[in-house]
Amino acid sequence: MSLRPDVDLVIRGAKVVSPDHIFEASVAIAGEHIVAVGHDDTMPPARQELPAKGLYLLPGAIDSHVHFRDPGYPNKETWKSGSAAAACGGVTTVFEMPNTKPATGTLEALNLKLKAAESSYVDFGIHGLLGDDTLDRLDELLEAGVTSFKAFVGNTFGNLPAPTDGALLEGFEKLAPLGIRTVVHAENSSIMARRQDHLVKAGRIDALAHLAARPAVCEIEAIGRVLTLAEWTGARLHIAHHSAADSLYLLRDAKRRGVDVTVETCPQYLLLNTQDMLRLGGILRVNPPIREQRHNQPLWDALMEGVIDMIATDHAPHTPEEKTRPNIWDCDCGFPGVETQMPLMLTEVNRQRASLMDYVRWSSVNPAKAWGLYGTKGVIAAGAHADIAVVDMDRTGVLSQGKLQSISKISPWNGRAVQGYPLHTLVRGRFVMRDGHLVSEAAGWGKSVKSVQRMPKPQPKNTEHYTQAILTTPEGLPTHALPTGA
Numbered sequence: 001m002s003l004r005p006d007v008d009l010v011i012r013g014a015k016v017v018s019p020d021h022i023f024e025a026s027v028a029i030a031g032e033h034i035v036a037v038g039h040d041d042t043m044p045p046a047r048q049e050l051p052a053k054g055l056y057l058l059p060g061a062i063d064s065h066v067h068f069r070d071p072g073y074p075n076k077e078t079w080k081s082g083s084a085a086a087a088c089g090g091v092t093t094v095f096e097m098p099n100t101k102p103a104t105g106t107l108e109a110l111n112l113k114l115k116a117a118e119s120s121y122v123d124f125g126i127h128g129l130l131g132d133d134t135l136d137r138l139d140e141l142l143e144a145g146v147t148s149f150k151a152f153v154g155n156t157f158g159n160l161p162a163p164t165d166g167a168l169l170e171g172f173e174k175l176a177p178l179g180i181r182t183v184v185h186a187e188n189s190s191i192m193a194r195r196q197d198h199l200v201k202a203g204r205i206d207a208l209a210h211l212a213a214r215p216a217v218c219e220i221e222a223i224g225r226v227l228t229l230a231e232w233t234g235a236r237l238h239i240a241h242h243s244a245a246d247s248l249y250l251l252r253d254a255k256r257r258g259v260d261v262t263v264e265t266c267p268q269y270l271l272l273n274t275q276d277m278l279r280l281g282g283i284l285r286v287n288p289p290i291r292e293q294r295h296n297q298p299l300w301d302a303l304m305e306g307v308i309d310m311i312a313t314d315h316a317p318h319t320p321e322e323k324t325r326p327n328i329w330d331c332d333c334g335f336p337g338v339e340t341q342m343p344l345m346l347t348e349v350n351r352q353r354a355s356l357m358d359y360v361r362w363s364s365v366n367p368a369k370a371w372g373l374y375g376t377k378g379v380i381a382a383g384a385h386a387d388i389a390v391v392d393m394d395r396t397g398v399l400s401q402g403k404l405q406s407i408s409k410i411s412p413w414n415g416r417a418v419q420g421y422p423l424h425t426l427v428r429g430r431f432v433m434r435d436g437h438l439v440s441e442a443a444g445w446g447k448s449v450k451s452v453q454r455m456p457k458p459q460p461k462n463t464e465h466y467t468q469a470i471l472t473t474p475e476g477l478p479t480h481a482l483p484t485g486a
Helices: 079-088 107-119 135-144 165-178 189-201 209-213 216-233 245-256 267-271 274-284 293-305 341-350 356-370
Strands: 007-017 022-030 033-038 046-051 056-059 061-066 091-096 123-129 148-151 181-184 236-239 261-265 388-398 417-427 430-434
Touching (some): 079 430, 135 165, 165 181, 216 236, 216 245, 341 417
Parallel strands (some): 007 046
Antiparallel strands (some): 007 022
């Protein structure tokens, strides 16, 4: 008599990767969760089996920085196409940015985005907008489903006004007691606008004019400023798409002081430089800009050291026409990346630039910890969501922009040889990519991570100096400026 299947799937004979170990094991999945990780002989009967001898099981990548352009720009991307790209890139959770149209700074805009996200293949968080005109709505946005916030201190696509320093401080004061992390695009908008104006008037329309408008000092100044405000208030901070070697000392010192700041960089800042910009022109226009070669290795070193915590992509799709105009200022900023990140980084692992354990730390473990998901996500262990990328480290190929799931069929990685691919992607136990192909019927399987997000206990500081605290005259003080008896 055959045994009754106890679980839905057993992945047999793989190598499971954690940030500290690689070990041979099989994995049993029931419903949305992993129920067992261990020797193959101990696995329960299963409805399905996936032979995985010679393959690696990685916790699904968590990309904390994507732009799915939905609502507002369906010609560039939709939630369905963007999340399909994530699924085919071994990414099981994304955090989507607020510079859509309308920007995610009101309940109405958030509801539009959540409706669009109903088509997602992968799980997701939503960054709400932190700006001068959203401060009074932070609580209600959190209540309605926002997981975190984004402040565009540096100008980028969407032309959202940078928050004033006063508004940024007040926003941190509101969020610090809640333990909510704020992403910051850290560039100095005033410097960049002035320099770009000079460059345009001088007739500079070449590819490197974009970098000339956004020198490393813009990142240095902005990071220093937001670190100061976050440290003063005790707010949790996340630096997006870190690009420059010159500002790493600020982050290193802040972390030594105990500032709760996490940092991401992207494959483009690790692997590309101005020589590629000269070759590709506007295809590589992105904010912050692609910099000189001297920045590449220090960013790798900072990842290995832990000054930079994670890999994200800043997936920011546009149409080919929008990326190939002859005037650099007319080329939209950004390009797709969520589908190509894993093979690019696995290739560097195969080149022994880092280990698979390092990669898992950067792509999954540290993002899960930063956004309050670790234990449920970011780990292959009993009780966790079955978010898994099944990877073949020996498979070779050439990246092709024409084969991207993204609507944006233009990529700086087109034609790049890689070694190491995700073959299968599971989100909460369901295949969203299998044998290298999108599982189209899994559209809509993704859901918000809000219900499983558990941020650590808040640690606000200097609360007696918060804006709200100073609005009432302290007890015992006169309510007027004149001294008593004057």
